[in-house]
Structure formats: structure tokens, C-alpha cells
Amino acid sequence: MPISIYDPFHTPGGALKRLPLLKAAVTFIAAVCLCLCGLLYLQLEQSRRHDVESARIASATLTRAMAQQAQDTFLQADLVLASLIDWIQIDGFGPAVQPRLQQTFARRVQSLEQLHGLFLFDKHGHWVVTSFENLHRGAGVADREYFVFHQQNASLIAHIGPAIRSRQNGEWIIPVSRRLNDQDGNFQGVLMAGIKMSYFERFFKSFSLDEQGEMALALSDGTLLARRPFDEGRIGHPLAQENIYNHALAGGMSGDALIRSAIDGVVRLYGHQHLQAYPLVVTAAMSEESILAGWHDRAFQSSLIVGLVVLGICLFGWVFVRQVRNSEKIEADLRKAQEALALIATHDSLTGLANxxxxxxxxxxxxxxxxxxxxxxxxxxxxxxxxxxxxxxxxxxxxxxxxxxxxxxxxxxxxxxxxxxxxxxxxxxxxxxxxxxxxxxxxxxxxxxxxxxxxxxxxxxxxxxxxxxxxxxxxxxxxxxxxxxxxxxxxxxxxxxxxxxxxxxxxxxxxxxxxxxxxxxxx
Incomplete structure (x- = not known):
């Protein structure tokens, strides 16, 4: 028959149970550490999003500035071409007027720093008048893209072609050209203004950009016209393999995206802006590494602080758990001692029977x-x-x-x-x-x-x-x-x-x- 023995560790009434202190302590410490890590993650993620959003705003501002500058540059050249076209169609470009045309061309080039030169070609692509004093006597330009375009298209609006090397002096230029018609509307020749690529290089360099950043001016089909950093091997080539151009063509007038470059594998925030008046697009890219450089520093400092706090909590928890285990061991020993005392008090030591x-x-x-x-x-x-x-x-x-x-x-x-x-x-x-x-x-x-x-x-x-x-x-x-x-x-x-x-x-x-x-x- 089981006989109830008084137990000082027994909860009166038996309704309440002693809490598993060790498990509760470990669970609490783990929960605190997880909460700290969770808060750190949320804070870092919010900070990261803020830095990326700030970079997006800066990128949009930069691309708008680039687009405005590019549009002004081409518009000035286009206005020069339009005014000269009107004059030439009235007076023609015969030998009698060619000296005066040359002087006019030269003055217009001097008034616009972006212009490399002005060039007039007849319907066969031969040189007629240029802004340079010495007329080039070499091969004509019948093979140039802009000349073929005007020869095959009756449009009188300005045409911007791929970047080329000038046959006048070998300088890289971006051709802006207009078609010349006779009084019957037949193709009579091409008037072309060459914009210096170096002009855009200087403009691009005026902006602060990280070492892995990029700036570019391209045709709407992705053909590169000017770029920072300059890479002659890529000028004039289609860049359809660059994801940003696919994104720019599919998107609206402007936008941005974090994209890994197909050329060098660097992840950059690319912003793009289409020009309203011309089929051109400008892009500016900042590397993700430079955007998040400050964030990485803050993340390291915050993680270090939280790591030290978590380490301190874990050390405290380890000491506490050891104390709890020692207390439980002492309690178990006390229980055993009490049971032994209860046995001694209620049983005969010789026979083991009840006393x-x-x-x-x-x-x-x-x-x-x-x-x-x-x-x-x-x-x-x-x-x-x-x-x-x-x-x-x-x-x-x-x-x-x-x-x-x-x-x-x-x-x-x-x-x-x-x-x-x-x-x-x-x-x-x-x-x-x-x-x-x-x-x-x-x-x-x-x-x-x-x-x-x-x-x-x-x-x-x-x-x-x-x-x-x-x-x-x-x-x-x-x-x-x-x-x-x-x-x-x-x-x-x-x-x-x-x-x-x-x-x-x-x-x-x-x-x-x-x-x-x-x-x-x-x-």
C-alpha cells in the first residue's frame, strides 16, 4: 500500500506543476537572440531600400540632365542645318556661291563648340563645300550610312547616324544630316553636321561617377554613339546584348533597373531617358557596390554591435543555464536525501520492513x-x-x-x-x-x-x-x-x-x- 510521505518540494494540492525552468530559460534566450537578429535584418533591409531609392532618384536626375544636354546639342546643330538648307535651296551651291558657303559654314562651326564641321555633298556623294578651308579631294561619301539613308528616303527631317571617323581628319564624330532636293523634289545631295564625340566625353566627365559607373548616348536601336569610359572597339556597334537597352526599348520614356551587365558581369543600377525630339536614348549606370558602400559599412557596424549583444546574452544564458542545472542537481540530491531520510524514518534499517x-x-x-x-x-x-x-x-x-x-x-x-x-x-x-x-x-x-x-x-x-x-x-x-x-x-x-x-x-x-x-x- 503506498503511504504518502511529506515532500517539501511537492506543490500543495497537486494542481500546479513546477515550470521547466531550464527549457523556459533556453527558449527565452533563443527568442531574444532571434528577435534581435530579426530587428537587425529589418533595419538593414529598410536602410538598403532607402539607399537604392536615393540612387534611383539620383539616376533619374542624372539621365534627365544628360537627355536635356544631348537634345540641346543636336537641336542647335539641326537648326544650323535647317537654316543652311533653306539658303542653299534658294541660291543653289554652284561654283559662284561656294566661297561664300564655305565662310558661312566656318562661322557657324566657330559659334557652336560641339561642331566638328559642316559638309555638303552632291547627289553622287562627292565633296562640294566644307567648313574647312581645304576641300577634301578623296573618295566621296556615297558609302556612308547617312548618305544612303537620304538617297533612299524622301524625308526632309534630320537624320542622326552611327558614329564615324571623319574622312577630313580622322576624328570621331556623330553625323546629323538633312536631305537636299531640287525644285522638283528630286534628290540633290546631303548637308551634314559632324558633332564631336569628344564634346560628349567632356560633358560626361563633368559628372561624378564611381569607377565602375557608365554613361552612354545611343540610338534608339541600341547603337552606341558615345560612352564613358570611352571604348573605341564598341563605338558604332549594336548593343542589343546589353539588357538595359532591351529594358529601355520595352519601357516608357524613362526608367531604371538593377541589371547585371552582359559585358563585364557587374550589377549596376541603369537609368535611361529617351529624347523627345530625336531617336536617341541616354543611359547612366552606377554600380550596386558603390550605391551600397555606405550601407555595407553601416551593416557591418550594426551587425558587430548586435553580434556582441547576442554573444553577451548567450554568455549570460550559458552561465544562467549552468546555474539552473546546478540548482536542479542540488534539488535532485536534496530529493534523494529526503527520500533516504524518509526511508530511514519509516523503515527498519536491518530488515527493510516498515517500522x-x-x-x-x-x-x-x-x-x-x-x-x-x-x-x-x-x-x-x-x-x-x-x-x-x-x-x-x-x-x-x-x-x-x-x-x-x-x-x-x-x-x-x-x-x-x-x-x-x-x-x-x-x-x-x-x-x-x-x-x-x-x-x-x-x-x-x-x-x-x-x-x-x-x-x-x-x-x-x-x-x-x-x-x-x-x-x-x-x-x-x-x-x-x-x-x-x-x-x-x-x-x-x-x-x-x-x-x-x-x-x-x-x-x-x-x-x-x-x-x-x-x-x-x-x-
Whole structure:
């Protein structure tokens, strides 16, 4: 029968459970560290987006400035061409007017710094008049893209062609040209203004740009006209492989995108702006590395600070966890010590059976339960026969061994958890049997008596030559009027009857108060 022992660590009522402090501490520390890392991530992501957005605004401003400058540059050249076209169509370009045309061309070139020169070609592509004093006498320009365009198209608007090297002096120029017609509308020649590529290079250099940044002026089909940094090998070639030009053609008049360059693999923020008056597009690109340079510094500093804080929390948590583990170990040791003390306080150290203190507590409990449930309660008292003679003959050490052997018999015979075997004092033992009537108590007593005999413990002081026990049984249904002391006295009286009747037997005290002795002995 399980007997409740007072436990100072037990929660009163059993309704509340002690918190798993170690798990709670580890969970809390992990949650704090995760929250710090999450907040760091959110802060860094917000800062990164802010830097990229600032770069987008700067890129849009830069491309608008570039587009405005490019448009003004080409518009000025176009206005010069338009005014000269009107004059030439009125006066023609015969030998008589060519000296005056040359001077006019020269003055117009001097007035616009972006102009390399002005050139007039006849319908066969031959040189007629230029802004240079010495007329070029080499091959004509019938093979040039701009000349073929005007030869095949009747449009009178300005045409901007791919960048070329001037056959006048080999300088890179961007041709802006217009078609000349006679009075009948037939193709008469081409008037071309060459814009210096170096003019755009100087303009591009006026902007602050990182080492991996790029600026470019291109035709709407992606053909490169001018670029920073300058790369002669790419001038005049289509750049359809560059993702930004596909993006610029598919998008609106302006826009931006983070794109990895197909040329050098660098990720850049490309901004583009189409010119309103001409089929041109300008692009400006800042490398992602330069855009996020400040962000990387802040990210490193913030991560370092948060890392140190997390490290400090982890170190504190490690110390705390160790303290908790030590406390739990101490608590476990205290529990073990308390259990050991409880065992010492309620059990006999020699036999391991319950002592009288636990026996009395069990009687209180079982008396109350028996009274409530009207169930019988039995008690067996037993005593080792001639134990004093045994001690005298074999010594106290052997006597202790003998007591331990009898205790083993009691433990082996008490099969139910509710049964309680007790060392009552000296060589006297008791067995408390809840919910057991007298017949059950007598059967168990007889089993104990025979089991002791079966041990074959030699006892020269006993008439039988071996160790035996005498047992007394008493059973009744307790009530609130009954006394525990009387209950024990009656079982003890039955024991004395068994001893006075010759020992090695079981005696029973009937409920009427008389003694009935079962003369059961091995004879």
C-alpha cells in the first residue's frame, strides 16, 4: 500500500506543476537572440531600400540632365542645318556661291563648340563645300550610312547616324544630316553636321561617377554613339546584348533597373531617358557596390554591435543555464536525501520492513478507509520462537541475519501493494492486511509459517531443531468507535495464545473476544 510521505518540494494540492525552468530559460534566450537578429535584418533591409531609392532618384536626375544636354546639342546643330538648307535651296551651291558657303559654314562651326564641321555633298556623294578651308579631294561619301539613308528616303527631317571617323581628319564624330532636293523634289545631295564625340566625353566627365559607373548616348536601336569610359572597339556597334537597352526599348520614356551587365558581369543600377525630339536614348549606370558602400559599412557596424549583444546574452544564458542545472542537481540530491531520510524514518534499517512509525500511520489511514467503505481489516502478529536461545547459541550477528531472513519471507508472502509488513520490535513482526477478512489472514499466516520452516534455518535451541514462528490473527470491520490500540492488543493476544499453545502455530482471536487456536504445526 503506498503511504504518502511529506515532500517539501511537492506543490500543495497537486494542481500546479513546477515550470521547466531550464527549457523556459533556453527558449527565452533563443527568442531574444532571434528577435534581435530579426530587428537587425529589418533595419538593414529598410536602410538598403532607402539607399537604392536615393540612387534611383539620383539616376533619374542624372539621365534627365544628360537627355536635356544631348537634345540641346543636336537641336542647335539641326537648326544650323535647317537654316543652311533653306539658303542653299534658294541660291543653289554652284561654283559662284561656294566661297561664300564655305565662310558661312566656318562661322557657324566657330559659334557652336560641339561642331566638328559642316559638309555638303552632291547627289553622287562627292565633296562640294566644307567648313574647312581645304576641300577634301578623296573618295566621296556615297558609302556612308547617312548618305544612303537620304538617297533612299524622301524625308526632309534630320537624320542622326552611327558614329564615324571623319574622312577630313580622322576624328570621331556623330553625323546629323538633312536631305537636299531640287525644285522638283528630286534628290540633290546631303548637308551634314559632324558633332564631336569628344564634346560628349567632356560633358560626361563633368559628372561624378564611381569607377565602375557608365554613361552612354545611343540610338534608339541600341547603337552606341558615345560612352564613358570611352571604348573605341564598341563605338558604332549594336548593343542589343546589353539588357538595359532591351529594358529601355520595352519601357516608357524613362526608367531604371538593377541589371547585371552582359559585358563585364557587374550589377549596376541603369537609368535611361529617351529624347523627345530625336531617336536617341541616354543611359547612366552606377554600380550596386558603390550605391551600397555606405550601407555595407553601416551593416557591418550594426551587425558587430548586435553580434556582441547576442554573444553577451548567450554568455549570460550559458552561465544562467549552468546555474539552473546546478540548482536542479542540488534539488535532485536534496530529493534523494529526503527520500533516504524518509526511508530511514519509516523503515527498519536491518530488515527493510516498515517500522512502527509507518505502521501507526497506515493504521490511521486504513481505519478511516475501512470505516467509510465498511471493509474488513486484518492484522497478523508473529514472533520468532526461542529467539533468545538463538542469539545465545549463534551470536547477535547470526541473530540479525535470522531476522533478515524472516523479513524476506514476509516480503515474499505479501503480494498485494496494500499489504504492509512491519518489524514491530525485536523479533516480533506484524502484517497489516486491508480489505482482508479473517480467513484470508489465517491463510496468509499459515503460508508465512510454512515458508519460514522451508528456509531450514538451524536452531539448536528449538525442540524442532530449526527456526519456527508463532502467529496470531485478528480481523474485524472498523468503525469510528473502535480503538487502534485495542485492535493491536487483540492481535497480540492471539499471538500469545499461539506461543502458550506450544509455538509454531497460528492462533485466531474471534470477534466475540474469545480465542480460537488453530493447532497447526509440523509434527
Amino acid at each position: 512502527r512509525r509507518l505502521f501507526e500511520r497506515a493504521l490511521d489511514i486504513e481505519f478511516g478507509r475501512g470505516a467509510r467503505q465498511r471493509s474488513p481489516l486484518s492484522l497478523i502478529m508473529l514472533d520468532i520462537d526461542f529467539f533468545k536461545h538463538y542469539n545465545d547459541a549463534y551470536g547477535h550477528v547470526a541473530g540479525d541475519h535470522c531476522l533478515a531472513e524472516v523479513a524476506k519471507v514476509l516480503k515474499s508472502c505479501c503480494h498485494r501493494k496494500a499489504d504492509l509488513a512491519v518489524r514491530y520490535g525485536g523479533e516480533e513482526f506484524a502484517v497489516l492486511l486491508p480489505d482482508t477478512n479473517l480467513a484470508g489472514a489465517m491463510a496468509l499466516a499459515e503460508q508465512i509459517r510454512r515458508s519460514v520452516i522451508d528456509k531450514h534455518i538451524t536452531h539448536s535451541g528449538s525442540p524442532t531443531g530449526y527456526l519456527t514462528v508463532s502467529l496470531g490473527c485478528y480481523a474485524f470491520v472498523p468503525s469510528s468507535l473502535d480503538s487502534i490500540e485495542v485492535f493491536i492488543q487483540r492481535a497480540d493476544a492471539a499471538l500469545y495464545q499461539a506461543k502458550h499453545g506450544g509455538r509454531n502455530r497460528v492462533a485466531v482471536l474471534s470477534t466475540e473476544g474469545g480465542l480460537d487456536t488453530l493447532a497447526r504445526s509440523d509434527r
